[in-house]
Amino acid sequence: MNDIKAQQGIVIAAYRRYTLVKDNTDQFIQCQQRKSVGQLVCGDNVIWQAESENSGVITAIEERRSILQRPDINNKLRIIASNIDQVFIVVANKPALNEGLIDRYLVAAENSHLTPIIVLNKTDLCSQQEITELKKRLKLYQDIGYTVIYTSAKQEHGLDSLKNHLKNNNNIFVGQSGVGKSSLINSLLKSDARVGEISQATGKGKHTTTTAYLYFLDNDKGQIIDSPGVREFGLVKLSEPEIANGFIEFKPYLGYCKFRNCAHKNEPGCVLLNAVDENKISKKRWDSYQRIIASLTETR
Ligand SMILES: Nc1nc2c(ncn2[C@@H]2O[C@H](COP(=O)(O)OP(=O)(O)OP(=O)(O)O)[C@@H](O)[C@H]2O)c(=O)[nH]1
Ligand SMILES: [Mg+2]
Ligand SMILES: [Zn+2]
Structure with a gap:
């Protein structure tokens, strides 16, 4: 037997x-x-x-402690991974940095009670001027309270800082196809996750990683899940209040508008609109929030 x-x-x-x-x-x-x-x-x-x-x-x-979900091509919610603590949103200058996508990931992470960290990879491909420009754009996120890490998987820069945030946690790497998620994991772990080229024609990644795969950090405790890259990150099935909650700098204002059901569009006594006027909330993030809200009604 x-x-x-x-x-x-x-x-x-x-x-x-x-x-x-x-x-x-x-x-x-x-x-x-x-x-x-x-x-x-x-x-x-x-x-x-x-x-x-x-x-x-x-x-x-066994019962899942946490999950990260995203809608598939049929708008059906799929769980990408479970039992994670931190979501590393990997971005690059090529494919181009897209704040709209970062914001969607942030909303998803906040609503799943996961800690998001932003990683700008491929710094070796940036000129000094480009780095300055990208740092300026990402400072917006640091000002809100998020950690931003700069790395080059190719030149193995920034990996110590990345490792410090990874250790003792269960982590997932997410982001557009071709930003270098698998390359970073290979540089960190000396593993051999498949790495693909970026399409010459479109400048986009080729969706090299097709299935999420879990790796273990060598000495430190900690896990990293490599996930397949995305073109877009839709947010179905989140309500407007959940989306507002995902913009963490809105939190001090939520619930204080003059009207209980304020849509924060043009109502008198809207404390959120007021905060945008006073530059306490960045106009860029506010517009991004409005775009996500607008996209909800499009897909419903
Ligand atoms: N110059 C440079 N190239 C990099 C860096 N990181 C990754 N690349 C290249 O970018 C391309 C895409 O890398 P991948 O690691 O496959 O990207 P990915 O995010 O895993 O992509 P998907 O699996 O499709 O989601 C490959 O040609 C890598 O060699 C980097 O730091 N610097
Ligand atoms: Mg990959
Ligand atoms: Zn309001």
Whole structure:
């Protein structure tokens, strides 16, 4: 009789045909799953039973401490990863920095109670003037209270600072395709995650990483999930108040408008509009908030 006792494991990657699980002794096991288990995602803690030396069957998922979700092409919400603490929003000058995308990730992270950190990668590709310009744009986020880290995966710059924020935490790298998420992980861990070229024609990434994959930091405790790049990050199923809450610098003002149901458009006594007028809230972020609210009504 095989050893069929229940064991714990963590989902490294959930593929279409099987799920890769790492057990407590650092062995990798290809698992099928009981139907009742439901959708498995990278980072899930699972209970499984051995079937042969390196295959098994997953019988249960332990409760998820946190999740990061995003809508798929059919606008259906999908969980990208579970049991994470921090979301590293990786950006670059190529593909171009897009504050709208950063803001959407920030809203998603805040609403999932995850700590976002912004990483500007590929600093080696920037001229001094470009760096100054990018730092100015990202200072907006530092002023609000977010951490911004500057890295070059290619020249291995900024990796110590990145590592300091990664250690002892469960982390996920997100961002547009081609910004260098997998390259950063390779530089950090000396791993061999697949890295792809940027399309010469469009200047965009080629969606090289297709499935989220969990890596472990060598000595320090900590995990990093590499996730597939996106073109856009939609935010379905968040309400207007949830979106406002995702703009953390709005928080001191929320609930103080003259009208309880203030839409913050042109109502008298709107403390948010007032704060924008007084430059206490950046006009750039305010416009971004309005664009997200407008996009909600478009998709509904
Ligand atoms: N010059 C330079 N190139 C980089 C750097 N980081 C990544 N690249 C290059 O950018 C391209 C895309 O890198 P990837 O690591 O595949 O990007 P990704 O974010 O994982 O992309 P997806 O998996 O498609 O989401 C590759 O050609 C890398 O060699 C960097 O710091 N400097
Ligand atoms: Mg990748
Ligand atoms: Zn208002």
